[in-house]
Structures are given as C-alpha cells and as structure tokens.
Amino acid sequence: MQGRIVWLWVLLTTAALLIVIGAAVLLFVPVSFGWVGYAPEANAASFEFSGMYPLTPERAAGAGCVLFGLLLGAAVLGWVLGRRSALSASIQGSSSQSRE
Secondary structure, eight states: OHHHHHHHHHHHHHHHHHHHHHHHHHHHOOOOOOOOSOOOOTTSOOOOOTTOOOOOHHHHHHHHHHHHHHHHHHHHHHHHHHHHHHHHHHHHHHHHHHHO
8 A cells, every 4th residue: 555655656746747847848948940941131021930839849849748747647646536536435335334
C-alpha cells in the first residue's frame, strides 16, 4: 500500500513537471524568420507578427509535453478518485450485509 502511494506521488510530480517545462518551452523558445525568396523593399512597411503564434518543432514538443502531462495527471487523479469511491462503495455494501 505504501509503495502505491509513492508511485502516485511520483506520477503526479512527473505530470506537474511536464506541464511546467512544456509551458516554458512553448512560451519562451525564440523564433527567427528569414526572408529566403526575396528581400523586402526598403520603403515598404515592415511585417509584424502581432496576433500570430508561429509553431516551430521546439514549440510543438513543448505543447506535446503539456498535453502529455495533463493527460497523465488526469489519469492518475481519475484512478485515485475512482478507486476511493469503489472502496467506499464496497465498505458500505459489506456493512449493510453484516447488519442483515
């Protein structure tokens, strides 16, 4: 029983770390763009990426880490809560049988 609790905390900690590290990678990895087809005209208005969020392979990996961390955390918490409710239902069922 004690080993199971340790593994639950290890899995929840891993999920939290994946979410934090993935979010940091997703938000803070710099993106560089280069003009390869042509050079922009000197008097043309510069193009800004306001409102755009370009997805690079590094940022996709960060998003994948966040997604995997969220799924892992939800799975572990769902298993813990489901096990707890099943345990309480079996305890209530056995106590009602013992009264009869």
